[in-house]
Amino acid sequence: MDASILIIGSGTFGISTAYHLAKRGYTQITCIDKHPCPSLDSAAYDLNKIIRTEYDEPLYAELAIEALEAWRDPMWKDIFHETGWIVTTCGDPAAAEHLRQSYENLKRQGQADNIDFVEGKDQIVRHVPQIAAAKGLDNWKGLWNSRAGWAHAKNALAKLGSEAADLGVRFISGAEGTMTGLETDGNKVTGIKTASGTVLRASRYILATGAASPAILPELSPQLWSKCWTLAHVQLTEEEVQQYKGMPVVDNHELGFFFEPDPVSGWIKICNAFPGYQWREGEYAHDGKVEKYSIPRYASDHPEDGIPDEAARAINRFIDAVAPQFSGRPLLGARICWCTDTPDQHWLIGPHPNYPGGELLLATGDSGHGFKFLPTIGKYIADAYEGKESGLRKEWQWSERKWHRDPTRPGDVVEDLRDVGIGKGASKL
Incomplete structure (x- = not known):
């Protein structure tokens, strides 16, 4: 639990991941973003978002039922409205x-x-x-x-971000929190370059940058x-x-x-x-x-x-x-x-294929249906971080997916x- 973890992005996926990793006892978690937590650029920085369970894809119907139960927790009082x-x-x-x-x-x-x-x-x-x-x-x-x-989306992000901070997660914003690219050594990620000119280093990195993901890493553009x-x-x-x-x-x-x-x-x-x-x-x-x-x-x-x-x-x-x-x-x-x-509306969660050491985990591709899973999505990204099958589902892995309407x-x-x-x-x- 002493490994240092750097999460890029303080929107739905990033905040939820930081919270769930901290709940598991990880003590060196830093979350960076151009904006203070919660990120102004996050799709969830909004007045309200729909919380529902209707999915034609069985996997997300199951996950949405779980998330709906989580929204009923007293911590979401006055944020979730049934x-x-x-x-x-x-x-x-x-x-x-x-x-x-x-x-x-x-x-x-x-x-x-x-x-x-x-x-x-x-x-x-x-x-x-x-x-x-x-x-x-x-x-x-x-x-x-x-x-x-x-749910009141912006308030929900702020609530979970505050809970994560209380658990020891460190949030950095501004130029030092703005990722501009990767520092690499061959096929190994050695740091995150930022707009301040500094390079932030950690044992592992989680890219949770939502719509900005292909802008930050162009090789993701065929996937997103x-x-x-x-x-x-x-x-x-x-x-x-x-x-x-x-x-x-x-x-x-x-x-x-x-x-x-x-x-x-x-x-x-x-x-x-x-x-x-x-x-x-x-x-x-x-x-x-x-x-x-x-x-x-x-x-x-x-x-x-x-x-x-x-x-x-x-x-x-x-x-x-x-x-x-x-x-x-x-x-x-x-x-x-x-x-x-993503081409098939499945999220993109899993190791970046260009870096086989597994130090860079992708957690993006919300496909317009990520926020309702705020209380629970970080659990699955944390599972992926720990190499557990529940987080490394085949549907979420980097692959040649076909686009459909x-x-x-x-x-x-x-x-x-x-x-x-x-x-x-x-x-x-």
């Missing part, structure tokens, strides 16, 4: 099959008692009366899960595709906050999703549904040619960006269709949120941010 959620489709066959398979996986796990099939306005409004004015509800069909809900999604908020009155208090999460695969209002700000968060955007600024020399790949254009570096006009229009269309009582209100706090996809994201074209009006000053590809 409001239930309703997840639907307007009829897309792939989305409908996804929901059917998700139900079957929960049934096999003995977790289907709290699931109801819903179809049409009457059945949906029975669970979510707040959307009685929504248009086209008779075309919606899907699942109602009374045990799901949402950094994409961003858009969100915004509308302001509710005090009376409306009370009216919508406890509202289940409403998610429609073709339109988007929204939550009950934040009791402090009175904001309701709304996300439109689409395949995501990219920012193809990275360059990687591979097989004799230079390839462009997507890297994050973080809001922390470009606060002037906001969101594309087309995304704002999509969010307003969602409001007009699902919550027309809020139509015409200004969109507040509009921004983009970066994740990094995620049925929960409508559309097939991932546009570049330049093409939708963001970063116009940069040169065209």
